[in-house]
Amino acid sequence: MIKKEISELGAFIRRLRFENNESGGDMAAKLGVTRSYISLIEGKQPLNRKMAVKIIQCYNLSGQVKQDFIDIVTMDIVKRFWEG
Numbered sequence: 358m359i360k361k362e363i364s365e366l367g368a369f370i371r372r373l374r375f376e377n378n379e380s381g382g383d384m385a386a387k388l389g390v391t392r393s394y395i396s397l398i399e400g401k402q403p404l405n406r407k408m409a410v411k412i413i414q415c416y417n418l419s420g421q422v423k424q425d426f427i428d429i430v431t432m433d434i435v436k437r438f439w440e441g
Contacts, residue, residue, distance in 0.1 A: 367399040
């Protein structure tokens with residue numbers, strides 16, 4: 358079996374999906390994207406600001422969970438900047 362490398366952001370998205378008892382297709386439909394895009398962001402695909410905001414809104418992220426998500430997205434952006 359091939360093990361897919363997953364980022365901290367990807368792990369957060371996957372955990373969010375599991376906590377809401379959703380398949381990748383369910384999450385994709387909720388966010389208005391394709392199932393393959395969900396798979397990509399659960400891997401290593403970066404999020405843009407628009408999608409990050411949409412996730413916060415669609416999943417009613419608030420308090421510490423919202424802050425954790427923002428921190429993870431921010432660190433992902435910084436990491437990609439320095440990796441070139």
